[in-house]
Amino acid sequence: MDILTSVGQGLLDGLVLTVNGFLLVMYFLAGRLPLILSLACALLVALVFDPQAQEWTQFMPGRTLRPGADQPQPQRQHQVLTGAAALLWAVASSLFPSPVPWLGLLMWVLTVAGLLLLPAERVSLLWRGKTFISVYSLALLAFRAYLALLGAASPEAWAAVMGSSAEAQRVLASNRGLLTTIGFWVACFALPAAQVVYLVQRLTTHPLSLLGPRMRPADIVQAIRTRGKDE
Numbered sequence: 001m002d003i004l005t006s007v008g009q010g011l012l013d014g015l016v017l018t019v020n021g022f023l024l025v026m027y028f029l030a031g032r033l034p035l036i037l038s039l040a041c042a043l044l045v046a047l048v049f050d051p052q053a054q055e056w057t058q059f060m061p062g063r064t065l066r067p068g069a070d071q072p073q074p075q076r077q078h079q080v081l082t083g084a085a086a087l088l089w090a091v092a093s094s095l096f097p098s099p100v101p102w103l104g105l106l107m108w109v110l111t112v113a114g115l116l117l118l119p120a121e122r123v124s125l126l127w128r129g130k131t132f133i134s135v136y137s138l139a140l141l142a143f144r145a146y147l148a149l150l151g152a153a154s155p156e157a158w159a160a161v162m163g164s165s166a167e168a169q170r171v172l173a174s175n176r177g178l179l180t181t182i183g184f185w186v187a188c189f190a191l192p193a194a195q196v197v198y199l200v201q202r203l204t205t206h207p208l209s210l211l212g213p214r215m216r217p218a219d220i221v222q223a224i225r226t227r228g229k230d231e
Contacts, residue, residue, distance in 0.1 A: 114199050
């Protein structure tokens with residue numbers, strides 16, 4: 001009886017530890033959900049949209065507008081830029097609480113949405129989207145460094161410059177509040193808003209093609225030449 005009780009208790013303890021470990025992993029993933037979804041968007045860009053852009057920019061047609069025999073070797077600069085943007089964002093988002101990680105996720109989602117909605121501008125949108133995210137990440141890192149330097153400022157050290165410790169404390173406190181507020185709004189909201197404005201501007205500048213809303217101009221020309229059939 002004692003053996004059965006020990007075995008049952010051991011199984012129960014093992015089950016409790018397994019469930020607690022599963023819950024711990026789920027809580028960990030839920031706390032980093034914006035970063036995980038952002039990296040998923042970056043992976044989608046690197047595996048789907050970057051190869052398409054590289055194929056378009058390095059395409060050398062033959063006489064029948066089909067790929068020639070001496071096509072250049074594919075370059076991976078688009079994937080490198082995507083990886084760099086994702087790495088910068090992973091570091092920056094880990095240093096700030098909500099809503100910063102969610103705003104970064106919004107920027108990644110807007111990048112993917114723009115690539116889907118505007119195939120004719122896919123190459124330029126790839127560059128713009130990665131640039132927005134990289135600049136946003138660098139701005140967050142700079143803002144974090146500024147906060148660290150400002151927190152390390154000593155009123156006693158500035159007292160020798162300003163005449164008194166009380167005056168140094170007053171100036172540092174006023175500047176800290178003003179600059180921190182400006183930096184917070186610029187670093188956290190202005191740059192994501194700039195990407196939204198840019199994407200809206202691109203969506204409203206040119207109307208979608210009635211012939212093929214999801215087609216590039218080159219695809220439309222090819223469809224007209226072949227009457228929608230492969231040669």
